[in-house]
Amino acid sequence: xxxxxxxxxxxxxxxxxxxxxxxxxxxxxxxxxxxxxxxxxxxxxxxxxxxxxxxxxxxxxxxxxxxxxxxxxxxxxxxxxxxxxxxxxxxxxxxxxxxxxxxxxxxxxxxxxxxxxxxxxxxxxxxxxxxxxxxxxxxxxxxxxxxxxxxxxxxxxxxxxxxxxxxxxxxxxxxxxxxxxxxxxxxxxxxxxxxxxxxxxxxxxxxxxxxxxxxxxxxxxxxxxxxxxxxxxxxxxxxxxxxxxxxxxxxxxxxxxxxxxxxxxxxxxxxxxxxxxxxxxxxxxxxxxxxxxxxxxxxxxxxxxxxxxxxxxxxxxxxxx
Amino acid sequence: xxxxxxxxxxxxxxxxxxxxxxxxxxxxxxxxxxxxxxxxxxxxxxxxxxxxxxxxxxxxxxxxxxxxxxxxxxxxxxxxxxxxxxxxxxxxxxxxxxxxxxxxxxxxxxxxxxxxxxxxxxxxxxxxxxxxxxxxxxxxxxxxxxxxxxxxxxxxxxxxxxxxxxxxxxxxxxxxxxxxxxxxxxxxxxxxxxxxxxxxxxxxxxxxxxxxxxxxxxxxxxxxxxxxxxxxxxxxxxxxxxxxxxxxxxxxxxxxxxxxxxxxxxxxxxxxxxxxxxxxxxxxxxxxxxxxxxxxxxxxxxxxxxxxxxxxxxxxxxxxxxxxxxxxxxxxxxxxxxxxxxxxxxxxxxxxxxxxxxxxxxxxxxxxxxxxxxxxxxxxxxxxxxxxxxxxxxxxxxxxxxxxxxxxxxxxxxxxxxxxxxxxxxxxxxxxxxxxxxxxxxxxxxxxxxxx
Numbered sequence: 148x149x150x151x152x153x154x155x156x157x158x159x160x161x162x163x164x165x166x167x168x169x170x171x172x173x174x175x176x177x178x179x180x181x182x183x184x185x186x187x188x189x190x191x192x193x194x195x196x197x198x199x200x201x202x203x204x205x206x207x208x209x210x211x212x213x214x215x216x217x218x219x220x221x222x223x224x225x226x227x228x229x230x231x232x233x234x235x236x237x238x239x240x241x242x243x244x245x246x247x248x249x250x251x252x253x254x255x256x257x258x259x260x261x262x263x264x265x266x267x268x269x270x271x272x273x274x275x276x277x278x279x280x281x282x283x284x285x286x287x288x289x290x291x292x293x294x295x296x297x298x299x300x301x302x303x304x305x306x307x308x309x310x311x312x313x314x315x316x317x318x319x320x321x322x323x324x325x326x327x328x329x330x331x332x333x334x335x336x337x338x339x340x341x342x343x344x345x346x347x348x349x350x351x352x353x354x355x356x357x358x359x360x361x362x363x364x365x366x367x368x369x370x371x372x373x374x375x376x377x378x379x380x381x382x383x384x385x386x387x388x389x390x391x392x393x394x395x396x397x398x399x400x401x402x403x404x405x406x407x408x409x410x411x412x413x414x415x416x417x418x419x420x421x422x423x424x425x426x427x428x429x430x431x432x433x434x435x436x437x438x439x440x441x442x443x444x445x446x447x448x449x450x451x452x453x454x455x456x457x458x459x460x461x462x463x464x465x466x467x468x
Numbered sequence: 469x470x471x472x473x474x475x476x477x478x479x480x481x482x483x484x485x486x487x488x489x490x491x492x493x494x495x496x497x498x499x500x501x502x503x504x505x506x507x508x509x510x511x512x513x514x515x516x517x518x519x520x521x522x523x524x525x526x527x528x529x530x531x532x533x534x535x536x537x538x539x540x541x542x543x544x545x546x547x548x549x550x551x552x553x554x555x556x557x558x559x560x561x562x563x564x565x566x567x568x569x570x571x572x573x574x575x576x577x578x579x580x581x582x583x584x585x586x587x588x589x590x591x592x593x594x595x596x597x598x599x600x601x602x603x604x605x606x607x608x609x610x611x612x613x614x615x616x617x618x619x620x621x622x623x624x625x626x627x628x629x630x631x632x633x634x635x636x637x638x639x640x641x642x643x644x645x646x647x648x649x650x651x652x653x654x655x656x657x658x659x660x661x662x663x664x665x666x667x668x669x670x671x672x673x674x675x676x677x678x679x680x681x682x683x684x685x686x687x688x689x690x691x692x693x694x695x696x697x698x699x700x701x702x703x704x705x706x707x708x709x710x711x712x713x714x715x716x717x718x719x720x721x722x723x724x725x726x727x728x729x730x731x732x733x734x735x736x737x738x739x740x741x742x743x744x745x746x747x748x749x750x751x752x753x754x755x756x757x758x759x760x761x762x763x764x765x766x767x768x769x770x771x772x773x774x775x776x777x778x779x780x781x782x783x784x785x786x787x788x789x790x791x792x793x794x795x796x797x798x799x800x801x802x803x804x805x806x807x808x809x810x811x812x813x814x815x816x817x818x819x820x821x822x823x824x825x826x827x828x829x830x831x832x833x834x835x836x837x838x839x840x841x842x843x844x845x846x847x848x849x850x851x852x853x854x855x856x857x858x859x860x861x862x863x864x865x866x867x868x869x870x871x872x873x874x875x876x877x878x879x880x881x882x883x884x885x886x887x888x889x890x891x892x893x894x895x896x897x898x899x900x901x902x903x904x905x906x907x908x909x910x911x912x913x914x915x916x917x918x919x920x
Contacts, residue, residue: 212912214872214912215551216547216551216569216573216871216872216873216874216875217569217572217573217871217872217913218551218573219572219573219574219871220913220914302738303737303738304736304737304738304755321736321737321738322737323737324737324738324740326738326740326741327738327739327740327741327889328740329890329891409683412682412741413681413682413683413741414682414683415682415740415741415885415889415890416682416740416741416885416889416890417682417882417885417886417887417889417890417891417892418882418885418886418890418892419890429878432544432548433543433544433874433878434874434875434878435547435551435874435875436875
């Protein structure tokens, strides 16, 4: 048994007694609480300046008719009109539906692919590090690069993607357009997002898999549990909290998705892939409807915040089990 | 030690060389330290303007700096700059549709007094460009810009393909008439259908290239060329802002249907989100027989070693059953109200308005709107596309130039793209929804919108 002896303060040179340090503080006129506040103050000031103040300002603007392209018009207080306009606008509901479909499809696919990759990478094999690096490459790229790069890959006449599909299916390569056809464009953005972010899910899942102690598998082997049984009874349940965390991160990110989709399809064809973030950007910075877009931003914020809270509570319950 | 000495002597030489180069480039400017920033789009005419601007620097000693942004983000970038009262631009070549917002929001300096003082008369410029680029309210003598770059939508075609005997005879056998640049949209569709999927020099080619871009202004700037000629108008000329039955008239719906038919029958695959650059690429790579694009690009195309010269021909936007118009492009040059160098910026405009400068502007790739240049007897022979340009400038129509133009434009982008590219609803429904959208925008702007 190891014992730790606590040395007497007075016996260590340079360390003052509690009484002396209290005197010193009194001399400087700063209490512990004041010093703590002093350290935290810059962060709080920054947070207030760049987060809280704009949020309050946006809340104020959401009740006004402000349109920056017509700032010469008098600013009118319109109450809840902007919110009513948004919530009764069919187009907004359609955009939310498109966004929900994108979030659900892409996150589901990323979890399946990411988890599969994590299971593969979790094994030791030759070239393990090399393949891990290769798999992680897409998530290290900027979404703008990914958008432009895939636009070229998916170009119906010169892009290799259509030729690859043609090779397997016999369909002429220029007879379909992944980003230009209403039936294909929503799946294209899901595909590209999965290509980019499945490695991120893989990393989280890998952390989960590596946290499972080996002795559990050893005990299962002693009990002659099959690998399939081990997967269902040990691997999956013990990585569920990690999977849920990955789902939370990816869902929030995908709800805000803008850059990659904007570059790939600009929300088209028509409005087929116009996610709510693209709508918001158009309303705020192209149509300059500042009041309206502030209200839309608040509605989206409340939606994501509420959904994330419910999800986190569920996640905590799962963890407790 | 020797390395250090070498480094020192190299650095010293570099400093001397930089100083010498600076001296050569604009000694007077450097001495005076004056500089102007001109903002515009990044395209061929902008390069010509840089070339032209060197004469201004030589004359005035004011150094010119340029801020050129690609067309797809041009409006976003500069409207944001103007809206936030930024000081990036002293001079701006702003799009024609910005003029209403720029005047009402006081983003531009009003030029009436300056024009009067410097004896610059708007009567010296092509009337369509004065109304389109300078005036707000329209058709009133209130000037906010000097017409800088006249432009309109025109068409290019593969003259070499059109003149091949085997192609001519095949066309005549099929349609019973000679193959020639189309004069009407029906003819254009026939020619486009004829070329669609045809093999020329061992390569599959396509009929026509038209604008379909979704994000900024592309599909609107394309479809209006057909709509105008089928009877579409923005509002009732007798009752401003009355759009019901005008924007969504049966004729306008037919025009929209035609644009979709043209898109479906005769364009290359994948052209679902294509604007100026995609058109240039398609034409330069020998993919299409005819291309819709802005005249601004035609000097560059004419010089292209593969498809220019004798191989390229030009024609005016074809007529439709209800008229003959084309979409106005182009821009005016304005002084930004927040600039600290307004006097120098006005000096630039004064210099730019001179006939000799305008003549050079046309010669090096810009499009002058000065009558002295375009009405000169030798103008039609001055470039292969000059006669078509001149004719087009006489039949131009422009999109709304209201302060709320961005909303109006994006609404039209959405409704037209939804119908033409995404196959959503009918042409009539698309235009009905457009009237609904535009009515809402104008009401928000405080305008009276009559329903009938």
